[in-house]
Amino acid sequence: xxxxxxxxxxxxxxxxxxxxxxxxxxxxxxxxxxxxxxxxxxxxxxxxxxxxxxxxxxxxxxxxxxxxxxxxxxxxxxxxxxxxxxxxxxxxxxxxxxx
Numbered sequence: 001x002x003x004x005x006x007x008x009x010x011x012x013x014x015x016x017x018x019x020x021x022x023x024x025x026x027x028x029x030x031x032x033x034x035x036x037x038x039x040x041x042x043x044x045x046x047x048x049x050x051x052x053x054x055x056x057x058x059x060x061x062x063x064x065x066x067x068x069x070x071x072x073x074x075x076x077x078x079x080x081x082x083x084x085x086x087x088x089x090x091x092x093x094x095x096x097x098x099x
Contacts, residue, residue, distance in 0.1 A: 013050040014093040017057040018043065018064075024092045025085055034081035040067040042085035045076045050094070 016024075025039055032038070044067040051058035076082035 010097050012095050012097070013052075013058075014095075015052065015057045016093050018061045021046070021061070021089055021093075024088060028085060028088050032081040032084050034085060037067075038081040038085055040065060041069075041076055041080070041082035042089060043067070044069065045082070046086055046089040046093075049075075 021043055022039070025042065028034075029039070043061055044065045047058040047062035047065070051062055053059060076086045
């Protein structure tokens with residue numbers, strides 16, 4: 001089994017909807033002094049990276065997102081606070097197991 005397959009098999013993600021993710025991010029908006037653009041970018045990339053298919057809540061968030069990344073983008077920008085917010089979403093919804 002390849003390393004990436006072993007790592008992926010030990011990590012799982014909940015399927016939060018937009019409101020659940022916003023609730024988590026609202027706890028951090030004052031800490032990071034972020035704006036709506038940072039929040040939308042974090043929601044987009046988290047949903048992009050963790051959705052489990054077209055019938056998941058995360059896919060619905062991704063497909064209705066007002067954020068549109070550049071063609072060369074591969075993840076949250078490090079210019080604002082989107083990366084920090086993305087990491088907060090991972091901390092809240094991604095589970096690492098010793099499996």
